[in-house]
Amino acid sequence: MMMILCPAARRRRDSRLMVSTRMAARRADRCLASDTASITVEFVKKAQRISPSAYILASRNRDGTMKKRQNLDHGPWDAVTTGAVEIINREHLKSRIERGDRLRVKLGLDPTKPDIHLGHTVVLRALRRYQDHEHTAVLIIGDWTARIGDPSGQNITRPQLTKEEVNAAATTYLDQAWKILDEGQTEVRFQSEWFDKMHLENVVQLTSRYTVARMLAREDFAKRTKEGRPIGMHELLYPLLQAYDSVAVKSDLELGGTDQTFNLLVGRDIQEAYAQPPQDIQTMPLLEGLDGVQKMSKSLDNYIGIDEPPAVIYRKAMSVPDQLILRYFQLATDIAPEQLAAEERALREGENPRDVKQRLAERIVRQFHPDAIPSEYRGESGGFVTAGPPTVEVAAGPRSIAQLFLDARLVSSKSEARRLAGQKGLSVNGQPVNSAEDKIEPADGMVLQRGLHRVARLKLG
Numbered sequence: 182m183m184m185i186l187c188p189a190a191r192r193r194r195d196s197r198l199m200v201s202t203r204m205a206a207r208r209a210d211r212c213l214a215s216d217t218a219s220i221t222v223e224f225v226k227k228a229q230r231i232s233p234s235a236y237i238l239a240s241r242n243r244d245g246t247m248k249k250r251q252n253l254d255h256g257p258w259d260a261v262t263t264g265a266v267e268i269i270n271r272e273h274l275k276s277r278i279e280r281g282d283r284l285r286v287k288l289g290l291d292p293t294k295p296d297i298h299l300g301h302t303v304v305l306r307a308l309r310r311y312q313d314h315e316h317t318a319v320l321i322i323g324d325w326t327a328r329i330g331d332p333s334g335q336n337i338t339r340p341q342l343t344k345e346e347v348n349a350a351a352t353t354y355l356d357q358a359w360k361i362l363d364e365g366q367t368e369v370r371f372q373s374e375w376f377d378k379m380h381l382e383n384v385v386q387l388t389s390r391y392t393v394a395r396m397l398a399r400e401d402f403a404k405r406t407k408e409g410r411p412i413g414m415h416e417l418l419y420p421l422l423q424a425y426d427s428v429a430v431k432s433d434l435e436l437g438g439t440d441q442t443f444n445l446l447v448g449r450d451i452q453e454a455y456a457q458p459p460q461d462i463q464t465m466p467l468l469e470g471l472d473g474v475q476k477m478s479k480s481l482d483n484y485i486g487i488d489e490p491p492a493v494i495y496r497k498a499m500s501v502p503d504q505l506i507l508r509y510f511q512l513a514t515d516i517a518p519e520q521l522a523a524e525e526r527a528l529r530e531g532e533n534p535r536d537v538k539q540r541l542a543e544r545i546v547r548q549f550h551p552d553a554i555p556s557e558y559r560g561e562s563g564g565f566v567t568a569g570p571p572t573v574e575v576a577a578g579p580r581s582i583a584q585l586f587l588d589a590r591l592v593s594s595k596s597e598a599r600r601l602a603g604q605k606g607l608s609v610n611g612q613p614v615n616s617a618e619d620k621i622e623p624a625d626g627m628v629l630q631r632g633l634h635r636v637a638r639l640k641l642g
Contacts, residue, residue: 257314264307264512266439267464269446274434274461278314286311287319287432287460289423290358291327292350293342295593297357298484299513299545300468300477304436305361306515307465311434318367319430320358322351325372329419346594357488360549368430375429376422387421390454391447396420399443420444424451432460439464440476468512473502482606482632490571491550491558498542503534506541514544574642575623582609583617589639591631606632 258278268274277284288308290301297305312318327347355369396417397406405412420443427435427448435445442464449459467476470483477484485497501509507525510516516524527537539559546553575588583598586607592598595617601607602617608630609621627639 261307261310261314261316262463263310264303264465265463266466267442267462269449269462271461274463277433277461282433284311284316284433285319285431286316287321287427287430287435288437289321289323289326289426289435290354291323292347292354293327294479294597295350295353296479296484296486296488297354298477298479298486299509300470300484302361302487303465303468303512304438305358307436307463309362312363312366318362319432320362320367320369321426321430322354322369322371323423323426324348324351325376326419326422327351329415329422343594343596346596350593353488360487370426370430372422372426375425387425387451388418390451391421393417420447421451424448427452427460428455428457431457433458434461434463436463436465438467438476440467466512469505469508471497471500471502473505482635485545487549491546491553493571494546494549495542495558498545499535499538501538501541503538506534506538510541510544514541514548516544571637572640573637574640577623577641579620579622581617582607582614582619582621585621585623586617586629586631589629589637591629591635591637601631 256279258275261278262268286308288304290297308318308320324344324347327350328342328344351371358367397403397412399420402412402416423444424447426432428451432448432452435448437445442462445460445462445464449462452459469475470477470481471485472481472483475481475483479486485494487494489497498509506528507521510521510524524537524540528534542559543555546558573589575585580588581595582602583592583595586592586598587595592601598607599617602614605613607614607617610628611630623639623641625639625641628636629639630636
């Protein structure tokens with residue numbers, strides 16, 4: 182018989198789990214600060230049992246550079262948890278994997294924009310590792326939560342999207358996801374399967390399972406409350422809807438970025454409230470964007486889209502800040518530990534970072550365009566591509582600037598074009614767009630630009 186814990190007991194249990202992992206990381210960090218050379222294999226094994234983040238800390242030299250990572254377990258557990266930051270409940274998950282249980286591993290994606298970028302691939306590749314070890318990958322397309330907008334890490338309310346905007350983005354999401362996941366071994370589910378059938382009575386029942394006080398205690402909401410910034414009632418629903426996904430698909434394990442920890446923990450509580458065993462949690466690191474500061478994001482235009490042309494991916498990868506070269510190798514590629522150690526050694530011994538970055542850029546291009554010819558996406562000298570922007574064919578005739586950017590596939594909707602124009606994020610032939618509603622007559626050779634990296638040269642069809 183399954184034991185159902187009261188909410189207070191669940192909070193104490195999850196709090197103990199999170200504290201234990203952080204204590205392990207701090208112990209590893211103290212040991213690192215005193216003398217890295219004194220870290221023994223026994224200590225690393227102990228830290229790894231409690232938290233993979235402790236193992237990552239213990240695997241660094243005194244100057245912060247990475248030591249050659251040793252595969253201590255040489256088994257499925259070590260393989261599927263590669264790169265994980267935090268795992269809850271670690272011992273429970275490890276016992277199930279070592280016992281050979283086939284787990285239902287859930288990952289949710291909100292199709293707010295049509296492109297999957299390298300930041301998304303960190304969790305997608307984690308899901309693929311579970312697929313490779315015979316677990317069931319359950320990919321949730323958040324066609325409901327995408328309309329709300331995830332409040333995680335946000336200091337303002339996100340603009341709501343229409344159903345049409347979300348569906349348009351979702352269409353391309355899956356095509357791109359199959360560049361990483363095994364399509365034949367992936368269970369794809371849309372939230373609309375269960376939320377379209379939900380009545381108001383069901384919504385009231387769901388919201389009754391969680392308290393407002395606990396919801397407002399999350400860091401994002403607490404900060405906004407303190408600063409006097411508004412929080413929409415619909416934003417309070419977001420974690421509950423994501424949590425109910427776990428109930429709907431009977432999730433055993435949910436993957437997510439470190440910014441998703443609160444939402445994933447809510448999923449555990451809601452599953453128990455619906456008489457299901459609580460899912461385990463595995464969080465993965467967030468990949469910094471090309472600005473080297475903020476996490477990779479389409480809205481910040483600091484991203485590398487996996488469906489972009491090889492030349493664009495190469496050019497963007499060559500702009501990765503030098504201090505993030507090794508992190509991109511580690512999080513955005515499938516580089517082997519010994520190869521990563523070799524790249525680190527090359528940088529440490531004085532090799533030009535540009536040469537190491539070129540190897541990174543070529544590796545990223547090959548991951549998503551395996552048939553790409555190097556001479557076509559980079560110059561013979563190994564430098565940036567000298568060719569102009571890609572050509573996009575559009576119909577002749579006047580239209581709004583918003584419509585033209587949509588036709589050129591530089592935005593996913595006219596409302597997005599209007600928003601970007603208001604942020605001075607669009608230009609035509611090098612001139613900033615002040616209003617996306619202005620009329621324009623497209624011409625052959627006209628250059629449209631969105632942000633720093635997305636450019637298109639028009640050809641009239």
